[in-house]
Amino acid sequence: MSSKIKRNVLKSMIIGVLAYMGALGVPQPAQAEYADIVINNYADAAGMRPAVFPHWFHRIRFRCKVCHTDLGFAFKAGGNKIDMAKIIDGKFCGACHNGEISWSVENCAMCHSGIPGQPTHFHGSTVQRLIAPAYKPLKAPAANN
Amino acid sequence: MNHKTKAISFSLAMLMSAFAWNAQSHADEATGAESPLMLAEVSSVNTFNVNLKKPKSRNLPPAEDGIHDPENEATHSLQHPLEAYKGLPPSEFGNYVDWVKALDEGKLRPRWDRADPNEEPFVLDLDIVRPVKASVPDVVFPHRQHTEWLYCSNCHPAIFIPQKNANQISMSAILLGQKCGVCHGKVSFPIETKTCRKCHSKPKPADWTPPLSEATLKNPWK
Numbered sequence: 245m246s247s248k249i250k251r252n253v254l255k256s257m258i259i260g261v262l263a264y265m266g267a268l269g270v271p272q273p274a275q276a277e278y279a280d281i282v283i284n285n286y287a288d289a290a291g292m293r294p295a296v297f298p299h300w301f302h303r304i305r306f307r308c309k310v311c312h313t314d315l316g317f318a319f320k321a322g323g324n325k326i327d328m329a330k331i332i333d334g335k336f337c338g339a340c341h342n343g344e345i346s347w348s349v350e351n352c353a354m355c356h357s358g359i360p361g362q363p364t365h366f367h368g369s370t371v372q373r374l375i376a377p378a379y380k381p382l383k384a385p386a387a388n389n
Numbered sequence: 390m391n392h393k394t395k396a397i398s399f400s401l402a403m404l405m406s407a408f409a410w411n412a413q414s415h416a417d418e419a420t421g422a423e424s425p426l427m428l429a430e431v432s433s434v435n436t437f438n439v440n441l442k443k444p445k446s447r448n449l450p451p452a453e454d455g456i457h458d459p460e461n462e463a464t465h466s467l468q469h470p471l472e473a474y475k476g477l478p479p480s481e482f483g484n485y486v487d488w489v490k491a492l493d494e495g496k497l498r499p500r501w502d503r504a505d506p507n508e509e510p511f512v513l514d515l516d517i518v519r520p521v522k523a524s525v526p527d528v529v530f531p532h533r534q535h536t537e538w539l540y541c542s543n544c545h546p547a548i549f550i551p552q553k554n555a556n557q558i559s560m561s562a563i564l565l566g567q568k569c570g571v572c573h574g575k576v577s578f579p580i581e582t583k584t585c586r587k588c589h590s591k592p593k594p595a596d597w598t599p600p601l602s603e604a605t606l607k608n609p610w611k
Binding site: 275276277278279280282293296298299300301304305306307308309310313314315319339340345351353354356357358359360366367368369370371374 | 470497
């Protein structure tokens with residue numbers, strides 16, 4: 245092997261190692277399903293994982309109207325301030341997740357399955373990709389929105 | 390020989406970096422878990438639209454999608470999206486499923502009522518044509534596809550006043566999540582270059598010319 249080839253091999257090895265280290269540093273965006281929602285109004289504070297709502301799973305079974313008209317879900321991620329008390333009273337998720345239409349609330353981890361610390365957000369939404377949405381906790385005074 | 394060795398060593402380097410990339414994408418790190426402020430993802434405004442690259446992988450199973458916690462046992466019992474999408478017509482954006490077509494073809498039978506599987510939606514077949522000032526094709530809003538999924542009160546009167554010329558709609562408003570953007574760009578089909586023509590679908594009349602701008606009309610030096 246000539247010294248030139250050796251140098252080339254060494255050079256590409258260095259490039260490879262650098263690329264390896266670089267790739268480790270680059271943050272990977274989450275690639276969840278379009279329209280998956282993370283709801284973390286109260287979960288983190290209560291020591292639970294945030295809840296993840298998959299739109300795709302639900303729209304195969306129900307039309308938008310069922311939740312957004314009959315059950316009163318707002319067109320806004322985290323906009324209903326749902327807590328477990330409301331759910332066990334049969335409101336919001338509890339209208340179906342009651343053991344009759346779908347599985348009931350004792351399956352905590354089926355919904356509370358998000359990575360802890362994630363803010364409430366709409367995964368992959370245009371708004372989220374266009375604007376850096378500073379996470380506003382519910383208690384914070386709504387300045388201009 | 391020299392070139393060959395070069396090529397081999399380069400491909401080795403590429404392979405290594407690809408492995409690194411892969412390993413990283415599978416390692417779900419919860420950034421911001423410790424920070425008290427909890428900032429959402431940083432805007433990707435510069436990569437939006439024209440420069441937007443295709444995601445490397447899509448329809449990932451919950452445990453690998455970056456928002457579900459793989460350490461949570463129940464995450465692994467959640468359904469894989471691709472399993473649910475079997476047999477549904479594909480599309481090139483969003484969930485990569487053409488939901489409206491799936492409904493029209495009877496591949497889906499989502500309930501209109503929470504408990505009663507036989508209740509039928511109230512479908513209104515009415516197209517609204519909205520002329521657009523710019524040179525892009527005019528917008529046709531089809532009520533039929535929308536009323537298959539939604540009820541009148543979902544949009545009227547809070548989002549759209551049901552009256553001609555009463556609604557100011559612009560793409561900026563839509564991209565910021567107002568008007569059509571309340572659903573489009575979040576749940577229903579996203580706002581990408583590929584989807585422009587889904588709404589902007591009616592060609593301009595043959596005699597249409599773009600209106601001259603104020604600056605041209607009032608130009609004192611012309």
